[in-house]
Amino acid sequence: MNKTININLASTFFHIDEDAYRILKQYLTSLERTFQNTQGKEDIMNDIEMRIAELFQERKKHTSYVFNTADVEEVIQVLGQPEDFISGALDEEQNEDHNARTKNTTHTSKKFFRDTDDRYIGGVASGLAHYLGIDPTWMRLALLFAAVFSAGTFFMVYVVLWILVPEAKTTADKLRMKGEPININNIEKKIKEDFEKVSEKFKDDYEDARSTVKKKSENFFGQLEHFLKSLFRILFKIIGLIIVFVAFMGCIGWFLSFFLVSVFGMSNSFINPYIDFFNTSNTFSILVWIAIFLVVIIPLLGLFALGRKFINPRAHFFGLGGRWTIAGLWIGSVFILSIAAVNQIRQFAFTADHYTQELLLTQPSDTLLLKATIEKKTISQNPIIRSDWVFRWRHHRFFGHYDERVRLQIKPNNNPENLLEFYTTADGPKWDLAKQYAQNINYNWQEEDHTLWLDPSLNLEIQDRFRRQSLEMTLYLEEGQILYIDRSVLKMLDRTIPNDQDYSRSRMGDHYWKMHNDQLECLDCVPKKEI
Amino acid sequence: MNIENTTAQMRKGVLEFCILSLIAKEDLYTTEILNALKEGEMLVVEGTIYPLLTRLKNADLLSYRWEESTSGPPRKYYAITPNGELFLAELQNAWKTLNQAVKKITTHKKKVNHE
Numbered sequence: 001m002n003k004t005i006n007i008n009l010a011s012t013f014f015h016i017d018e019d020a021y022r023i024l025k026q027y028l029t030s031l032e033r034t035f036q037n038t039q040g041k042e043d044i045m046n047d048i049e050m051r052i053a054e055l056f057q058e059r060k061k062h063t064s065y066v067f068n069t070a071d072v073e074e075v076i077q078v079l080g081q082p083e084d085f086i087s088g089a090l091d092e093e094q095n096e097d098h099n100a101r102t103k104n105t106t107h108t109s110k111k112f113f114r115d116t117d118d119r120y121i122g123g124v125a126s127g128l129a130h131y132l133g134i135d136p137t138w139m140r141l142a143l144l145f146a147a148v149f150s151a152g153t154f155f156m157v158y159v160v161l162w163i164l165v166p167e168a169k170t171t172a173d174k175l176r177m178k179g180e181p182i183n184i185n186n187i188e189k190k191i192k193e194d195f196e197k198v199s200e201k202f203k204d205d206y207e208d209a210r211s212t213v214k215k216k217s218e219n220f221f222g223q224l225e226h227f228l229k230s231l232f233r234i235l236f237k238i239i240g241l242i243i244v245f246v247a248f249m250g251c252i253g254w255f256l257s258f259f260l261v262s263v264f265g266m267s268n269s270f271i272n273p274y275i276d277f278f279n280t281s282n283t284f285s286i287l288v289w290i291a292i293f294l295v296v297i298i299p300l301l302g303l304f305a306l307g308r309k310f311i312n313p314r315a316h317f318f319g320l321g322g323r324w325t326i327a328g329l330w331i332g333s334v335f336i337l338s339i340a341a342v343n344q345i346r347q348f349a350f351t352a353d354h355y356t357q358e359l360l361l362t363q364p365s366d367t368l369l370l371k372a373t374i375e376k377k378t379i380s381q382n383p384i385i386r387s388d389w390v391f392r393w394r395h396h397r398f399f400g401h402y403d404e405r406v407r408l409q410i411k412p413n414n415n416p417e418n419l420l421e422f423y424t425t426a427d428g429p430k431w432d433l434a435k436q437y438a439q440n441i442n443y444n445w446q447e448e449d450h451t452l453w454l455d456p457s458l459n460l461e462i463q464d465r466f467r468r469q470s471l472e473m474t475l476y477l478e479e480g481q482i483l484y485i486d487r488s489v490l491k492m493l494d495r496t497i498p499n500d501q502d503y504s505r506s507r508m509g510d511h512y513w514k515m516h517n518d519q520l521e522c523l524d525c526v527p528k529k530e531i
Numbered sequence: 532m533n534i535e536n537t538t539a540q541m542r543k544g545v546l547e548f549c550i551l552s553l554i555a556k557e558d559l560y561t562t563e564i565l566n567a568l569k570e571g572e573m574l575v576v577e578g579t580i581y582p583l584l585t586r587l588k589n590a591d592l593l594s595y596r597w598e599e600s601t602s603g604p605p606r607k608y609y610a611i612t613p614n615g616e617l618f619l620a621e622l623q624n625a626w627k628t629l630n631q632a633v634k635k636i637t638t639h640k641k642k643v644n645h646e
Binding site: 009010011012031035038039040043044047048050051053054057077078079080081082084085 | 561562565576577578579581582584585586588589602604605607
C-alpha cells in the first residue's frame with residue numbers, strides 16, 4: 001500500500017505516490033541548493049518545474065495515473081543530476097570550489113581529509129588510509145611504528161598534519177575523501193535518504209566557499225583547543241588516579257587502625273589507651289568513637305568518589321538519597337564531636353592542688369636508699385586486682401614504665417628532719433571537684449629499712465583517669481644526710497637537682513650523695529678535674 | 532583524460548552559439564530547443580540548458596514571452612534580441628576562424644602521421 005499525494009507542477013495537477021514524491025522533492029531541493037548563488041535562480045527553477053510537468057504530461061497514460069518512483073527517476077535521468085547542470089552552465093565567475101567539484105564528478109579524484117568519524121586522535125591516519133586506499137588499521141599501525149622508530153619525531157609530523165589537513169565535515173567532503181563520485185545517488189546512499197542532510201551539504205559547501213580563509217584559521221585554533229582539551233583530559237585522569245589511590249589507602253588505613261586494632265582488642269593501638277577517654281556516659285562515648293570514625297572516613301570516601309569522577313565523568317556514587325544520608329551522617333558526627341569537645345573542655349575548666357607532708361623515719365646516721373618500685377613487683381605484691389590495674393597496665397605499655405606526671409625534687413631542709421612533701425594538682429569542671437580529684441590521687445610509697453620505695457606512676461580511680469592529675473614530690477633532707485640514688489628513680493627526678501658535680505639527672509644514679517651546704521655532694525664520683 | 536569529459540567540454544563551449552543560432556532562425560519554446568539540441572547530439576542531460584538560457588536572458592541576448600498551450604502548461608517562447616544578433620554575428624565569425632584553424636591543424640597532423 002502506498003499513499004498518493006497530489007502535486008501541482010507549473011499549474012498542472014498530478015497524482016504521485018509517496019516514495020516518488022519524496023524523490024522528486026529531494027531532487028528539486030538539491031537543485032535549488034545548487035543554484036543558490038546563481039543569478040536568476042527562480043527562473044531556472046520555474047523552467048525546470050515546467051519541463052518536469054511537460055515530461056510528466058507525456059508519460060501520463062490516463063487522467064488518474066499515479067506517478068511512481070520509476071517515472072520520477074526516468075524524468076530525473078532526462079534532466080540530469082544537479083552536478084551536470086553546473087558543468088553545463090559554468091559561470092566564469094563561479095568559485096573554485098565548484099570547479100573542483102565538477103572535476104570530481106567526472107574524474108572522482110580523491111582529496112586528503114581527516115576522517116573524524118573514524119578516529120583515535122585526530123583522524124589523520126584514517127584520512128590518509130582513505131586517500132591511499134588502504135585499511136585505516138594498517139595505516140594506524142604504520143604511523144605508530146613510524147612514531148616509535150623515529151623516537152617520536154614522527155609524532156610531530158602527525159601533529160602538523162592534524163593542524164594542516166582539513167577535517168571532512170560535509171557529506172561532499174566525506175565522499176571526496178573516499179574517492180566516491182559526488183552525485184545525488186551516492187549522497188543518498190551515504191546519508192540514507194536524509195533530505196535534511198542533503199540540503200545541509202549544499203549549504204555547507206556554499207558557506208565553505210564563502211569563508212574558506214576564515215574557516216582555515218578557525219580550524220587551526222579549533223584543533224589547538226581540541227588538542228589542549230584532550231591533554232587536559234589525560235591530565236585529569238592521572239590526577240583522578242592519584243586521588244583515588246590516596247583515598248583508597250586512607251580508607252583502608254583508617255578502617256584497619258580503627259576497627260581491627262582497637263575494637264577487636266589488639267593492644268598497643270593508637271586508640272586503645274583512650275577508649276574511655278571521654279568523661280561521659282558509656283553510650284555517648286561509643287557514639288563519639290563512631291563519630292570520630294565517620295568524620296574521617298566520609299571525606300575519604302568523598303575523595304574517592306571525586307577521583308572516580310575525574311577518571312570517568314559519568315561515574316555515580318550512592319545515588320542522590322545516599323549522598324544526602326552520608327552528608328547527614330557527617331554533619332551529625334561533627335555535631336556529636338563538637339558536643340564532646342565542649343564537654344571535654346569543660347572538664348578542665350578548673351585546676352586545684354593539694355599538699356601533704358610525711359616525716360621520714362630515717363635519721364642522718366643512716367644512709368637513705370632511694371628506689372623505684374617496678375611494675376611487676378607492684379602487681380605481684382598486690383594479688384588483689386585494683387580498680388585501675390587495667391589502666392595502669394595499658395598506660396605503661398604505651399608510655400613506657402615511667403609516668404611523666406610523677407616528679408621528684410631533692411632539696412635541703414633547714415630543720416633537723418627528713419620530709420617527703422606531696423603536691424598534687426588536678427582539673428575538674430568545678431573547683432571543688434578539681435580539689436577532690438587532687439585529694440583523691442592515690443600514691444604508693446613505702447619506707448622500710450632506710451629504703452624509700454617510690455612508685456613511678458599514679459594510682460587513679462577508674463572514673464577519674466583523665467583529670468590531668470600530677471604529683472610533684474619534694475624530698476627535704478637535713479644537713480649531712482647521706483643518700484644513695486638508685487638508677488631506677490632517675491626518670492622520676494626533676495631535671496635539675498643542685499649538686500656539686502653539675503650532673504644532669506641521668507648521671508646521678510648509683511652514687512652516694514651527701515646533703516651539704518644546700519646541695520648534694522657526690523661521695524664516690526670520679527673527682528672533677530682540678531682547675 | 533577521458534573522452535566523455537573532453538567532448539563535454541567541447542560541446543559546452545559551443546552550446547551558447549548553437550542556442551542563439553537556433554533561436555535566431557525562429558522563436559522557440561524550451562522543449563523545441565531541447566529537442567533540436569538532442570537531435571544534434573549537443574546535449575546529454577536537459578538540465579544543462581536551463582541555467583544557460585537564464586544567463587543568456589540576463590545578458591540581454593534573449594527575451595521570452597508566455598504563450599498558452601493546448602496540450603499542457605503555458606510555454607515560454609524565446610526570441611533573440613538585437614544585442615543577441617550582434618553577439619551571434621561575432622560568434623559566427625569566431626566560429627569560422629576557429630573551425631578553419633582546427634581543420635588546418637588537424638589535417639596537417641594527419642599528413643604528418645601518414646608520412
